[in-house]
Amino acid sequence: METYDTNNQDNVKAQMRKGVLDYCILSILAKKDAYASSIIKELKDAKMIVVEGTLYPLLIREKNQGFLSYRWEESPQGPPRKYYSITEKGRRQLAEMDLAWKEIVETMNLLRQQ
Amino acid sequence: METYDTNNQDNVKAQMRKGVLDYCILSILAKKDAYASSIIKELKDAKMIVVEGTLYPLLIREKNQGFLSYRWEESPQGPPRKYYSITEKGRRQLAEMDLAWKEIVETMNLLRQQ
DNA sequence: TTTAAATACCTTGTATCGCAAAGTATTATT
DNA sequence: AATAATACTTTGCGATACAAGGTATTTAAA
Numbered sequence: 001m002e003t004y005d006t007n008n009q010d011n012v013k014a015q016m017r018k019g020v021l022d023y024c025i026l027s028i029l030a031k032k033d034a035y036a037s038s039i040i041k042e043l044k045d046a047k048m049i050v051v052e053g054t055l056y057p058l059l060i061r062e063k064n065q066g067f068l069s070y071r072w073e074e075s076p077q078g079p080p081r082k083y084y085s086i087t088e089k090g091r092r093q094l095a096e097m098d099l100a101w102k103e104i105v106e107t108m109n110l111l112r113q114q
Numbered sequence: 115m116e117t118y119d120t121n122n123q124d125n126v127k128a129q130m131r132k133g134v135l136d137y138c139i140l141s142i143l144a145k146k147d148a149y150a151s152s153i154i155k156e157l158k159d160a161k162m163i164v165v166e167g168t169l170y171p172l173l174i175r176e177k178n179q180g181f182l183s184y185r186w187e188e189s190p191q192g193p194p195r196k197y198y199s200i201t202e203k204g205r206r207q208l209a210e211m212d213l214a215w216k217e218i219v220e221t222m223n224l225l226r227q228q
Numbered sequence: 229t230t231t232a233a234a235t236a237c238c239t240t241g242t243a244t245c246g247c248a249a250a251g252t253a254t255t256a257t258t
Numbered sequence: 259a260a261t262a263a264t265a266c267t268t269t270g271c272g273a274t275a276c277a278a279g280g281t282a283t284t285t286a287a288a
Contacts, residue, residue, distance in 0.1 A: 020218065021275085027225040037236060046221045054275050056238060061273095078235035079283040098226070104134065105219060107160045111141040112212070135246085151265060168246050170267060192264035193254040231288070239280075244273100251268075258261075 021058060023101060024048055026067065026086060026094045035073075035081040059084060067093050135172060137215060138162060140181060140200060140208045149187075149195040173198060181207050 015022070028034060028042055036055055043050045062068045067090035072080045086094070129136070142148060142156055150169055157164045176182045181204030186194045200208070 020222065023222065024225055027222070031228060035236080046224060047217060048221050051276060052237080053239085053277065057274085060238090075235075075284085077284065079237075081236070101222065103161065107162050108134065108137065108141070108215065110160060111138055114145060149265080165247060166266080167248065167268085171245085174267090189255085189264075191255065193266075195264095196266070229288100231286100233284100233286075235282100235284080237280100237282080240278085242276085242278105244275090246273090247271085249269085249271105251266105253266080254264080256261100256263080258259100 020101070021048075021050065021054070022062065023094075023097045024050075025055075025058060025062065026090055026097065029068065029084055029086040030091065030094055033083045033085045035083050037081075039084075062090070065093075066090070134215075135162075135164065135168070136176065137208075137211045138164075139169075139172060139176065140204055140211065143182065143198055143200040144205065144208055147197045147199045149197050151195075153198075176204070179207075180204070 024043060024046075025039065028039055034042070036052070036059060040050055040052070040055060059068065059070075063070060063084070067087060068084045069087055070082050070084045073083050075081050138157060138160075139153065142153055148156070150166070150173060154164055154166070154169060173182065173184075177184060177198070181201060182198045183201055184196050184198045187197050189195050
């Protein structure tokens with residue numbers, strides 16, 4: 001059973017307003033496959049702090065929407081890692097997010113002009 | 115009783131991620147006093163759709179945080195209007211939001227560079 | 229051999245937000 | 259009076275972000 005954000009297109013912008021984290025995650029994974037802990041490190045470096053309790057459900061949601069897939073890989077130390085990849089559908093979503101983000105940035109520029 | 119976002123400064127950015135509506139409202143009111151229906155119209159023109167059920171609680175929250183004040187004014191037609199004004203504290207908050215927004219936009223630019 | 233440390237994934241409960249929908253109130257028009 | 263137009267408010271729901279705690283695997287130390 002899917003939720004309200006499956007029709008896509010029309011409400012990408014509405015969702016964008018709620019937070020940019022989904023956009024961040026897809027952007028990161030568009031460049032390179034990664035696992036949760038490494039994504040957290042990358043976001044921390046970019047000063048966009050995220051904690052595990054936020055990221056794991058988010059990755060699961062994006063996977064359930066078909067934007068991501070994953071595979072297990074051995075780690076040099078510790079338990080195996082769940083590497084996520086962006087899918088074709090994820091790349092299309094990312095393209096829509098780019099447009100929505102651009103519009104929001106332009107709107108804010110307009111609103112902030114005195 | 116205040117909530118988690120009263121310490122200010124540290125979490126402006128975290129809040130910003132949740133949505134840009136607060137930023138929009140303060141931006142609009144920084145230019146000119148306005149009442150709810152006129153704010154909705156202005157946001158609609160800027161393609162940032164907001165409905166009453168979103169805006170009214172938001173205005174009340176910002177008023178409770180001391181970012182806004184209001185006064186009643188007669189309307190040429192219909193019931194009186196509640197005109198909101200941004201306060202000094204609201205302007206300081208807006209300045210912090212400007213910084214937080216700038217950082218988020220820069221972060222997204224970085225993350226979207228292939 | 230047990231214990232601890234490091235790494236990694238996952239879940240639960242809470243506060244908050246955005247929205248649809250319904251409700252209340254005032255004024256002007258019919 | 260009844261209706262329309264305007265404006266403010268509240269309720270209930272679904273979704274998000276986070277703190278906190280939990281589970282599991284591997285390696286190193288005691």
